[in-house]
Amino acid sequence: MEHRFEQLSPHILIMHAEHETDRPVLAAIAGADRTLLMDAGASPAHADCFRAELDRRGVRSPDLLVLTHWHWDHSFGMNAWNVPVIAHEKTAEVLGGLSRRGWSDDEMEELVQAGTISLESVQHIRLEYGEARQISVGKPDILFTGSLVIDLGEVSCELRHVGGDHSADSCVLYVREDKVLFLGDALGPSVYGGPRSYSSTAFLRLLDTAYGFGADWLVESHGIPMSGQAFRADLEPWERLARLADAFGSDRERVLLELKAELKLAELPADLLQGVDYFMAGAK
Numbered sequence: 001m002e003h004r005f006e007q008l009s010p011h012i013l014i015m016h017a018e019h020e021t022d023r024p025v026l027a028a029i030a031g032a033d034r035t036l037l038m039d040a041g042a043s044p045a046h047a048d049c050f051r052a053e054l055d056r057r058g059v060r061s062p063d064l065l066v067l068t069h070w071h072w073d074h075s076f077g078m079n080a081w082n083v084p085v086i087a088h089e090k091t092a093e094v095l096g097g098l099s100r101r102g103w104s105d106d107e108m109e110e111l112v113q114a115g116t117i118s119l120e121s122v123q124h125i126r127l128e129y130g131e132a133r134q135i136s137v138g139k140p141d142i143l144f145t146g147s148l149v150i151d152l153g154e155v156s157c158e159l160r161h162v163g164g165d166h167s168a169d170s171c172v173l174y175v176r177e178d179k180v181l182f183l184g185d186a187l188g189p190s191v192y193g194g195p196r197s198y199s200s201t202a203f204l205r206l207l208d209t210a211y212g213f214g215a216d217w218l219v220e221s222h223g224i225p226m227s228g229q230a231f232r233a234d235l236e237p238w239e240r241l242a243r244l245a246d247a248f249g250s251d252r253e254r255v256l257l258e259l260k261a262e263l264k265l266a267e268l269p270a271d272l273l274q275g276v277d278y279f280m281a282g283a284k
């Protein structure tokens with residue numbers, strides 16, 4: 001597997017997302033006194049890969065780790081870092097429960113049945129860990145609610161709980177001096193415990209929050225970093241869709257008709273059409 005790393009801004013090195021096993025973006029934010037790591041990685045192997053690159057580039061090893069939310073691909077590499085972990089109270093609660101479980105095929109099947117994780121996650125976990133799977137889920141050390149500012153020395157980061165459809169514990173991380181906003185998966189649809197869905201209210205509120213930071217760069221965990229301008233252009237059809245879903249609820253035909261008219265398109269692209277399904281699933 002080829003790994004890609006990028007110096008995104010003066011203080012931030014990222015490891016790009018890898019889609020084969022659903023590995024999200026990892027980031028090291030290096031201040032004058034401390035290095036903060038954003039997300040732990042999907043596994044010790046994922047964590048080791050980023051650590052090796054930090055060493056190779058002479059980046060100070062992480063002193064602290066923050067989690068954007070509890071999902072396995074962001075958190076299961078936690079124990080490989082051996083640093084204090086900062087997380088939202090809800091993130092810690094879920095990981096505390098998962099840390100007492102085993103990860104045999106049967107036990108993972110139980111979690112799928114309970115709607116805690118999805119079959120897709122199980123398939124990715126199998127790929128990430130291989131057959132001789134040894135999973136040890138860590139528990140965060142420092143818990144917060146609301147928001148928290150972390151001073152790294154000449155660089156400060158704001159960690160803010162935003163919630164939303166994807167996961168109730170979703171947080172975003174804003175690196176003030178570099179004007180980079182890490183969104184985690186906050187803008188994604190719900191993925192566990194039912195069909196994928198979006199609520200128009202939550203989606204529009206999250207967009208407002210994201211734009212409110214005035215970031216130069218925005219990074220979604222399973223995407224590529226985007227400039228503020230590119231991000232707005234990318235999200236514009238989705239914002240229109242959310243507003244139409246807000247106005248017309250589960251009237252799918254009306255939403256489709258209005259969206260095609262607004263975008264001046266005869267047919268919607270596949271991803272947006274899927275988005276319509278997500279909003280219909282989340283309509284009240």
Ligand SMILES: [Zn+2]
Pocket residue numbers: 069071166167185
């Ligand atoms: Zn997630």
